[in-house]
Amino acid sequence: MVDKRNLEEKINKVLEKIKIIDIHTHLFPPSFKDLFLYGIDYLLTYHYLIAETVRYLPISPDDFYNLSLKEQAELVWKTLFVDRSPISESARGIVTILTEVGVDFEKKDLSLIRAYFDKIDMESYVDLIFEKAKIDYVVMTNDPLDENEMKYWKCNIFKDKRFRPSLRLDRLINDWENIREYLKVKDYKEIKDHLDKWFLMIEPLYIALSFPPDFRYPDDMLRSRLLEEIMLYAEERKVPIALMIGAKRSVNPSLRLAGDSVGKSNIESIENLCRSFPNNKFMVTMLSRENQHELCVTARKFKNLMIFGCWWFLNTPSLIEEITKMRLELLGFSFIPQHSDARVLEQLIYKWKHSKEIIKKVLYDKYLALIRSGWTLKEEDIERDITQLFRKNFEDFIFSKQ
């Protein structure tokens, strides 16, 4: 039996053991060559860190991006790790990674750190990082309209159970006029054949789309017509649609990938989708803090809505904490607490270590309250509940007929 004295230890034990399904990343397997990113230079030039670095320096974003990858990494290292303490969430992330992989960085000498990454054994590296991050498998973001990515799919080399596909259709929706020509279709009613072709090639676990804060459903935009075609297809295939809502693209174009921002979105549109398409399954994450409470409440209303993750600017300790508390209090275990959004392999380590730290604390408080209310808690209960959060909710949702 679990009591106040051993509760923390029991939760730790389960969280150490659990094999996480990371349901949304931008990672690729080593077989995708140039798309497979790892190592200190990619880690330091993560767009999260570039945004922080340029704030401190008398350099324009354009001039920064004109530097070589190595020069960029050096500037980030000096600015955030030498001239200041790496206190932000993304900067501390680098510290966690270096510590966990066992690099000595006390001298703050980037060349010594690089030396470590130069010597890694590529054969076993993905397994090593997955093992350290306790990952079972990650879901990729696969764009059928990216020719660079598609060349790897077309040569059909992909057989790596550690990386599972999702079909990301942002370009289709956001750049329809060009895509239409590229696909040689007359109008949106003809995209089904393409969806089918992509689906069969990629075999995605779900179809994904991101939308800006001005997303509304229903409306009379072409965007909504395309979404409806996709929903129809997803229903047929019985796969969920993942909606990531609230990213405002290119608020500062000169910052490129680091130039997107956030806006509050319209929760009624989610309600409308879930109610009007009861045979579709929706996985939803929203980027605005001010949508989090109402999104939780909406999930209480619709069983075809699975909410997930603390996305991007919400992926910080204080916000993960408030969001996870809210979700457990309002939804019990019926949500997916986190995804990593990792773009560089080793980010899996810090994203999950940091998030699990917070989730552990929140679970501890909630289980303790439950014990104090008179509930008898067993170790296998904790294991069952946490498995539901980190694995079962996703797989059940993916495979459910709804």
Add this chain to the structure above:
Amino acid sequence: MVDKRNLEEKINKVLEKIKIIDIHTHLFPPSFKDLFLYGIDYLLTYHYLIAETVRYLPISPDDFYNLSLKEQAELVWKTLFVDRSPISESARGIVTILTEVGVDFEKKDLSLIRAYFDKIDMESYVDLIFEKAKIDYVVMTNDPLDENEMKYWKCNIFKDKRFRPSLRLDRLINDWENIREYLKVKDYKEIKDHLDKWFLMIEPLYIALSFPPDFRYPDDMLRSRLLEEIMLYAEERKVPIALMIGAKRSVNPSLRLAGDSVGKSNIESIENLCRSFPNNKFMVTMLSRENQHELCVTARKFKNLMIFGCWWFLNTPSLIEEITKMRLELLGFSFIPQHSDARVLEQLIYKWKHSKEIIKKVLYDKYLALIRSGWTLKEEDIERDITQLFRKNFEDFIFSKQ
């Protein structure tokens, strides 16, 4: 004198002793027969728990509601208490109730729990629950347009000081066309006689209305004309109007009572009401988290505005904590920290026990900060302050001439 070492004990002592006025519930006294709800089957089929249960099960809301009350209760019990840990706020509430009334539920056998409730002594049961929840009296929600409820008022049996009336006029405002015919009045200017009749029969402590997030004042909707008539009447009678704002009705109609959701409302409308009707007294609670800070600030602006409670989806530990902190910091003791919204008698136990736990913690932090700032605190100060929060603010506001 109170110091750091005995502060917690002193606050506990006062909170244990204080007789709470629960200013908004949906409870009725035993004399209202079928409207008087108590016992495990009603507790388990509370709409909060139904919403959580159906998320986990391959059952539609319609099929769920087609089950008998006992079958529904069994499904909730199995889903939230046997197959998972009851971690959500509403699920833990059941655990607290069972523990406090002294039922043994370790075997998780619902029939044993039912056996307890079958044997209770109905004569003294309300007193027992009130005693356990430390309630002085609760305010009911009395609907003069509900014929089922009105039959109890018309036979004039009501003499139960533990249950005080409020006059809830949602139907009048939301279903005016039908109500108008039912009341046989030509237009809204004629409702005064009805208000008067209801007022004299029910003798309410206040008049209550709930509004959706799209509530605006002023506007040219009939809703606002009706509200103005009611305000005029309330001013004459010197009773407050309680406004509960932000519930979006029937977002998922199939979930019935569990299908309502939340939306951010317009704070200017509250400002307009308080400023334009200085001789009216407004008790206001809002459902959106994103209205809580501005509602606090608005209360700083208008002394005819008394804010109250952490309503529904805000009635969870993390949100009660952030809201109560905000209120104490910005308003001192001039607000009503909580109401239970109980629909089933025993819910009084958990709603108040859980809320008082949080409020205690917040008060502790605030008093401690005050002591550290150099203030001399006495036990009778704590008693006076807490009495103001849980009793005096309400009664002063109800009886003030403004």
Add this chain to the structure above:
Amino acid sequence: MVDKRNLEEKINKVLEKIKIIDIHTHLFPPSFKDLFLYGIDYLLTYHYLIAETVRYLPISPDDFYNLSLKEQAELVWKTLFVDRSPISESARGIVTILTEVGVDFEKKDLSLIRAYFDKIDMESYVDLIFEKAKIDYVVMTNDPLDENEMKYWKCNIFKDKRFRPSLRLDRLINDWENIREYLKVKDYKEIKDHLDKWFLMIEPLYIALSFPPDFRYPDDMLRSRLLEEIMLYAEERKVPIALMIGAKRSVNPSLRLAGDSVGKSNIESIENLCRSFPNNKFMVTMLSRENQHELCVTARKFKNLMIFGCWWFLNTPSLIEEITKMRLELLGFSFIPQHSDARVLEQLIYKWKHSKEIIKKVLYDKYLALIRSGWTLKEEDIERDITQLFRKNFEDFIFSKQ
């Protein structure tokens, strides 16, 4: 080296020593005679406390303001300090001040407190308070259209390095029709000469403007044309423009200065300004809690945006805590954590003591997390980082060419 055991002590030491730059106050030096406010009667009649006091009393705001200053102070004292515990943030502020300056107030006898303030040595008083509050210098709010204030500028007596000027242009923008006549200019294109005259006389560190929640940029209001003229001028002079956004003026006019409220503002307008005027430097604070997260994110997008302070209704422990966490997590050290907004000299003591208490706690948590992630922290790192927050970010931004 700093570790878990001595971390708190090291942060304390730095925070005790640091000489703060208070970047926004409404203070004036003693040479500004009637504008220089200090002492218990002005402290007790701070508009924050008046708003709280009238909530409890059967007195109208008008009747309250018709009392003499001393009578008002007495009523505030009795209501918030004798009849209740001074639990709100502003009420506790008084307790902190009295304790820090060494007045004995245990008897709660206002005349004894007044006696203390009657006997202070005016010669050294400002230095004493600055020393207690650990202030290097404060920035005033200087209004060139306030004739009362301008008489002190015109006689050119101002030589007090403890008080630095800023040029506040609210009246110019909000009351343009009258100001236009007063300045004898035909249209907004002619204000440059006046800006120049004021700038040379006042030598401000920055130009400041406050805007209501309905502020939008771009739009076709005259307000935006005036703002553009001011931005042009500020660019030439290489001074920042401080924007304080979200105060809704005179929601309850009878409360005068205490009658302003808050509203959520439009973050796109900040994005538009920062992007369209890359040669301007913007210091921004917003009043709505619901703008804080998106304002943080916006600062990640624009290096010409320096966010600052927890303004007014956000200046309470729980909100300072959540905002400071968010900023450190998302921005590292690239923001200005607080300003006092003090109107009465001694308020510097409590505003900074309370804020530093919270900021210390947040920094402690963040540094501890960093140490636990494997970072080696030195005492001089803490000193460098905290100096950046409380001094360097402001001065670097003021003097940067951007």
